[in-house]
Amino acid sequence: MSQAAVRLENITKRFGSVVANSGVTLDINKGEILALLGENGSGKTTLMNMLSGIYYPDEGRIFIDDKEVKISSPKVAFELGIGMVHQHFKLVDVLTATENIILGLEGRLNKKEAREKIKEICDKYGFDINPDQKIYDMSVSQKQTVEIVKVLYRGAKILILDEPTAVLTPQEAEKLFNVMRNMKEDGKALVIITHKMHEVESISDRVAVLRKGEYVGSMMTKDTNAAEMTNMMVGRTVSLNIRRPKPVNPRPRIRVEGLTVRNIEGIEKLKDVSFTANSGEILGIAGISGCGQKELLESIAGLQIAEKGSIKYISDDGNEEELLGNDPRRIEELGVALSFVPEDRLGMGLVGNMDLADNMMLRSFRNGKSVFTDRGTPHKLAEKVVDDLEVVTPGIETPVRRLSGGNVQKILVGREISHAPTVLLTAYAVRGLDINSSYTIYDLINEQKEKGVAVIFVGEDLDVLLEISDKILVLCAGEVSGIVEAEKTDKNEVGLMMTKVMQKDTSHAVTLKKD
Amino acid sequence: MIDIVAFIPRAIGQSVPLLLGCSGEILTEKSGNLNLGIPGVMYVGGISGVIGSFFYEQACVNKEMNPLLAILIPLLCSLVGSFIMGMIYCILTVSLRANQNVTGLAMTTFGVGIGNFFGGSLIKLSGADVPSIALSRTSGYFSKALPFAANLGWFGKIFLSYGFLCYLSFIIAIIAALVLYKTRAGLHLRAVGESPSTADAAGINVSKYKYVATCVGCMIAGLGGLYYVMDYASGVWSNDAFGDRGWLAIALVIFSIWNPLIGIFAAILFGGLYIVYLYIPTGMDYMEFKELYKMIPYVVTLFVLVLTSMRNKRENQPPASLGLSYFREER
Numbered sequence: 019m020s021q022a023a024v025r026l027e028n029i030t031k032r033f034g035s036v037v038a039n040s041g042v043t044l045d046i047n048k049g050e051i052l053a054l055l056g057e058n059g060s061g062k063t064t065l066m067n068m069l070s071g072i073y074y075p076d077e078g079r080i081f082i083d084d085k086e087v088k089i090s091s092p093k094v095a096f097e098l099g100i101g102m103v104h105q106h107f108k109l110v111d112v113l114t115a116t117e118n119i120i121l122g123l124e125g126r127l128n129k130k131e132a133r134e135k136i137k138e139i140c141d142k143y144g145f146d147i148n149p150d151q152k153i154y155d156m157s158v159s160q161k162q163t164v165e166i167v168k169v170l171y172r173g174a175k176i177l178i179l180d181e182p183t184a185v186l187t188p189q190e191a192e193k194l195f196n197v198m199r200n201m202k203e204d205g206k207a208l209v210i211i212t213h214k215m216h217e218v219e220s221i222s223d224r225v226a227v228l229r230k231g232e233y234v235g236s237m238m239t240k241d242t243n244a245a246e247m248t249n250m251m252v253g254r255t256v257s258l259n260i261r262r263p264k265p266v267n268p269r270p271r272i273r274v275e276g277l278t279v280r281n282i283e284g285i286e287k288l289k290d291v292s293f294t295a296n297s298g299e300i301l302g303i304a305g306i307s308g309c310g311q312k313e314l315l316e317s318i319a320g321l322q323i324a325e326k327g328s329i330k331y332i333s334d335d336g337n338e339e340e341l342l343g344n345d346p347r348r349i350e351e352l353g354v355a356l357s358f359v360p361e362d363r364l365g366m367g368l369v370g371n372m373d374l375a376d377n378m379m380l381r382s383f384r385n386g387k388s389v390f391t392d393r394g395t396p397h398k399l400a401e402k403v404v405d406d407l408e409v410v411t412p413g414i415e416t417p418v419r420r421l422s423g424g425n426v427q428k429i430l431v432g433r434e435i436s437h438a439p440t441v442l443l444t445a446y447a448v449r450g451l452d453i454n455s456s457y458t459i460y461d462l463i464n465e466q467k468e469k470g471v472a473v474i475f476v477g478e479d480l481d482v483l484l485e486i487s488d489k490i491l492v493l494c495a496g497e498v499s500g501i502v503e504a505e506k507t508d509k510n511e512v513g514l515m516m517t518k519v520m521q522k523d524t525s526h527a528v529t530l531k532k533d
Numbered sequence: 534m535i536d537i538v539a540f541i542p543r544a545i546g547q548s549v550p551l552l553l554g555c556s557g558e559i560l561t562e563k564s565g566n567l568n569l570g571i572p573g574v575m576y577v578g579g580i581s582g583v584i585g586s587f588f589y590e591q592a593c594v595n596k597e598m599n600p601l602l603a604i605l606i607p608l609l610c611s612l613v614g615s616f617i618m619g620m621i622y623c624i625l626t627v628s629l630r631a632n633q634n635v636t637g638l639a640m641t642t643f644g645v646g647i648g649n650f651f652g653g654s655l656i657k658l659s660g661a662d663v664p665s666i667a668l669s670r671t672s673g674y675f676s677k678a679l680p681f682a683a684n685l686g687w688f689g690k691i692f693l694s695y696g697f698l699c700y701l702s703f704i705i706a707i708i709a710a711l712v713l714y715k716t717r718a719g720l721h722l723r724a725v726g727e728s729p730s731t732a733d734a735a736g737i738n739v740s741k742y743k744y745v746a747t748c749v750g751c752m753i754a755g756l757g758g759l760y761y762v763m764d765y766a767s768g769v770w771s772n773d774a775f776g777d778r779g780w781l782a783i784a785l786v787i788f789s790i791w792n793p794l795i796g797i798f799a800a801i802l803f804g805g806l807y808i809v810y811l812y813i814p815t816g817m818d819y820m821e822f823k824e825l826y827k828m829i830p831y832v833v834t835l836f837v838l839v840l841t842s843m844r845n846k847r848e849n850q851p852p853a854s855l856g857l858s859y860f861r862e863e864r
Contacts, residue, residue: 070734071736092734092736095736108731108734108735110724110727110728110732111853112723113727121721121724121737122721125717126717127717127720152847
């Protein structure tokens, strides 16, 4: 009757007292790309994990080709032709592409035969990988290719891609979309989870929306638009424009000259980087992840040893102070605040097992005169951050690791901002956050900018970078490939600059040096 | 001058318990389990064999022992003893997700205690005047070398003068390497140790691999304890005699960068270092130097640890999830 490859009926999944999915009914059709939308914690990944056998639903039924099935393990999922490409790649670093692809299969180990089959799949869909390359030698997009080939190798008819473009450049994403279209032509059913609206519009045929674990509805992509989809996700009207107030009285605050940094293996992570960040401006930093963004911010915060170059802090009265080689504590006193959201979200900045108040205290434990720490002030600050930023938490005494990603990030950014910085360094502040939480963070950053703080904003989403920044510095393999005015450039240009170092004197590239 | 022909067989004899412990621990660690209980497991492997053979010898006081039974009974007892140790470790760390380091250290204390407790009991039972039990009849079967070895001069002495457990230890190491690098089970095992969530998503039963690898690893290591008592020590069990060989075996795992084939050479090297003090002539005036020579294996271990931690090659690093428990639904 229907051409549904998968039908989910009344699926419910709970984790302890938390309901991740409740009564979700959803069809996934053959030869169709379905975009699954929802805020963080709306249960998209959980739902898809139940299809791929990672979780088992508490209630509900799953049909594949109109036959009821029980997907009790990933193995069963493979046998049913379901393959999932996870947001965090499930690959073993020290094994080769081939070894990773055949991992978990039965029978005699025959790598030669496997290699040939992999070649065949690559030719069919237009992939390009070396089967004998070790995973740790691969770029992010190559790793993703291995993941997709792995799924196809097992003969998957239903493919689920969880935020596949989060780690790709626009060009790489376009390549992936082409492959996805090839697979669609081939009659496969595809599901893509993404936060990026323009991708939904360009790749998907149909959109299904989840909100707080419940299925809200689905519609054909061509009949809808970004605003409508967002409203469905959030449940109320949301403005999709990021404010960009005009910089007021910008003055140089941080001047970086010829900065070169090597990592512990002696590889150059930053090469002769020079720029100036002004007060009251947002300097966006674009680049493929791992191109030196982390090293740059850490150098400014005094956490990196630089090989050569200088970083000058220029205070309001014109005094200059060298930050390189300076004590991180002194740099902190100058008002340089660093909020870095690493890939695992916790890590730098917050201690997962400590509660909200204690995490606030990480910044202020030196204050106070007695031998005992002052616990009252951080407690009040934690309450304030929770109130101001609408952090969803059972209480101030909850360990941070129990909160969802968005709330963790709000606490980190909230704490850094509360110390009235003069320079705010923020990296991936909205990493993995849904639209609603992202906008809260953008507003916070804009507020700081209007207060005259020099903001350095390292971002992943080019659309956001283009909207929020005043200027964008593009890093490519540790080199500055250009600094452009955000208003006068577009995604394509920045995307190209991310992949190769361009001539610095192109028509609308300007240097940041101001007289 | 060191007497090479006398030294090498002693060094190889010393290396056997180290190699068995090392091969067993490599298999275990490849599954992501850091079993620091290996010294205890080796004690239990030893004492279990001793208990088995003690009662068999008692049963045959006045009659001929069956050679096959004399070997099989201690062997099976030893395997069962160390298997139980492996199961306890797995239940605690894999099923109940207890901390591996703490569990391992507790297992070592526990295993040594068990060994000394039953060792002490047996010594009481046997009514010996010295604090040890001699199972020389059983040991005769364990340490039986090839009959023609004695006629072949130095060649026979260096290559053919050992009991069967010694050859078995080398065969086990080679088989372990083949399994790890040439079979699908080995590929899966390495994947489990590197990234259990990946292995799980690929449809591999992570707990099963951890259980099997750890228990088999323990049984192999337990044989090391058995070899020590039955062959190396000529069937004499005395409490605490096994010493710190278990810890050296764990250090060897790092030295051999998780490769059982390298483990063979590393074990022989360490076996030699362990007894080299007996063969360096010091003269009667400088006996205290002997104590310094005894330190050599430990100094080398420290040195090797420093060296290995400086290596950058990814293949030579410990399994990435070593020491971590895995829980599929952890969020």
